[in-house]
Amino acid sequence: MKLSKRGEYALRALIDLGIAKELGRPILQVSELAAKEKLPVKFLEQIFAQLKLNGYVESKRGKLGGYSLAKPMTRIKFGTVIRLIDGPIAPIQCVSKTAYVRCSCPDEVHCGLRMLMLDVRNAIAKILDRYTLAEIVEITLRKLRRDKVTSPFLPPSTRLWPVLLPAVNARGGDWRELESLKQVSKKRRK
Amino acid sequence: MKLSKRGEYALRALIDLGIAKELGRPILQVSELAAKEKLPVKFLEQIFAQLKLNGYVESKRGKLGGYSLAKPMTRIKFGTVIRLIDGPIAPIQCVSKTAYVRCSCPDEVHCGLRMLMLDVRNAIAKILDRYTLAEIVEITLRKLRRDKVTSPFLPPSTRLWPVLLPAVNARGGDWRELESLKQVSKKRRK
DNA sequence: TTCAATCTATATCAGATTAGTAGACATTAA
DNA sequence: TTAATGTCTACTAATCTGATATAGATTGAA
Structure with missing residues (x-):
């Protein structure tokens, strides 16, 4: 991270x-x-x-x-600067809002990892896109x-x-x- | 991230x-x-x-x-597994709880970046160390x-x-x- | 005018990391 | 006996990171 x-x-x-x-x-x-x-x-x-x-x-x-x-x-905004320099904020691309890429898993909708990482990405974005x-x-x-x-x-x-x-x-x-x-x-x- | x-x-x-x-x-x-x-x-x-x-x-x-x-x-817990494989969760080492390293900035206590990243690290940990x-x-x-x-x-x-x-x-x-x-x-x- | 302090542009680079591949070997169930 | 599995060790190509090096352009001030 x-x-x-x-x-x-x-x-x-x-x-x-x-x-x-x-x-x-x-x-x-x-x-x-x-x-x-x-x-x-x-x-x-x-x-x-x-x-x-x-x-x-x-x-x-x-x-x-x-x-x-x-x-x-x-x-x-910090989120914008970080995205510019380090790329997407999301831990994995399939939960990125600004740079979504489908992942290789068979069923994205029911993917537990995705659910978890979605929460992580939102928690990060909530801070970095706010301040x-x-x-x-x-x-x-x-x-x-x-x-x-x-x-x-x-x-x-x-x-x-x-x-x-x-x-x-x-x-x-x-x-x-x-x-x-x-x-x-x-x-x-x- | x-x-x-x-x-x-x-x-x-x-x-x-x-x-x-x-x-x-x-x-x-x-x-x-x-x-x-x-x-x-x-x-x-x-x-x-x-x-x-x-x-x-x-x-x-x-x-x-x-x-x-x-x-x-x-x-x-997910946090533990991720720390094992990817290392500390904190975006920068000076806000890590499990692998703190002092950074090079002159005054850590009044460092704006550190305050921000502390919140980010806590937001991530709150999720990954909970589930x-x-x-x-x-x-x-x-x-x-x-x-x-x-x-x-x-x-x-x-x-x-x-x-x-x-x-x-x-x-x-x-x-x-x-x-x-x-x-x-x-x-x-x- | 000259000089020193600044930004600008481009090239280069060593080392680490990432995301694997390859191949031989050990173990076990059928 | 054999086929399907995990185990172990080595290797590697590509990319990224975190810089360094060198030469040049611009400007303010002496």
């Missing part, structure tokens, strides 16, 4: 671009981003080229150049502020580096981060 | 063994199973060897030999009977082959099969 490095780096890049933009730095250099996340520069360049080709980022060449987001963060870059960036910034962590991307002049790790794990509950942050006061029911 | 062919075939094999057992045929030959699902025989043999090594199936050699399930279906072979087999058999389809594995003497495809898509609602079948009459709420 793996996300490729290529996909991972692409998402990290977009998220970082988003955070930086919110902090007043609309443009980032590949080298800077690679340094921050410890990614191979040349590989990341290839990935940016692909993202540019597909309208997610735009570039500025020459000194003080770099990449910036090419469309509103609210319109960048936009805007939401993830917002949640991340909120967490950074909550824990009083020096933010990663400051205007070039004042940039301090590397990020200071937070002294404590601040708030418990590492699991289901997104849900816990979104549903601030949800009614519970047994 | 792919399931490998190896993993897919392993699960198909277990499900078929389960169905056959319920229908009174506790042992199946590799060749028969391969023929039914149209899988390469020799490859499937390797997979069975792995399943045997890990206590999922047992074998009987010689004429009339074959493979049978080595433990109760209620104790075979047992017993449940999938039961649901499959119920569907087969409901649609009056000739069942795949009959006692050797009366075996008819191949399976007849059902004339109609019988009942609508191809999506979320498992849920719809389990929660027969659940109260809904807006």
Whole structure:
């Protein structure tokens, strides 16, 4: 069920671009981003080229150049990006909605594996097709502020580096981060 | 987010063994199973060897030999089998519960990608670690009977082959099969 | 003008993984 | 005895992954 490095780096890049933009730095250099996340520069360049080709980022060449987001963060969904870079989300093709291919089993309608994988693919899609870059960036910034962590991307002049790790794990509950942050006061029911 | 062919075939094999057992045929030959699902025989043999090594199936050699399930279906969880054959379920290692590895990003606690992938991994695990072979087999058999389809594995003497495809898509609602079948009459709420 | 920092384009590559195939051998029921 | 099975070991072709290498184009600033 793996996300490729290529996909991972692409998402990290977009998220970082988003955070930086919110902090007043609309443009980032590949080298800077690679340094921050410890990614191979040349590989990341290839990935940016692909993202540019597909309208997610735009570039500025020459000194003080770099990449910036090419469309509103609210319109960048993670599912779409992952499908672009890693292919279909479905564990097996016969349950893919965007790239269905019939499988070799004799009776697809009564296939137990298919039923199971259909649920898996839907569970994944429900998350990846729901969250936009805007939401993830917002949640991340909120967490950074909550824990009083020096933010990663400051205007070039004042940039301090590397990020200071937070002294404590601040708030418990590492699991289901997104849900816990979104549903601030949800009614519970047994 | 792919399931490998190896993993897919392993699960198909277990499900078929389960169905056959319920229908009174506790042992199946590799060749028969391969023929039914149209899988390469020799490859499937390797997979069975792995399943045997890990206590999922047992074998009987010689004429009339074959493979049978080595433990109760209620104790075979899909998550465990997939982890055995395909490795961790988590899309990236830093959100794996069974095979955690720290990633290269500077601040794991405030990593947006990690938050997102944590939710994805939990959504997948919730399904794969919940359902047992017993449940999938039961649901499959119920569907087969409901649609009056000739069942795949009959006692050797009366075996008819191949399976007849059902004339109609019988009942609508191809999506979320498992849920719809389990929660027969659940109260809904807006 | 010149230079250094940036993106661009193309080629190459080592290693791992995937999805098998091939063939000889061991065991067992009929 | 023989035919049908599982067992074991080796091999492999193709593809994918995760890069690296090299040369070039563009631009801002000194």
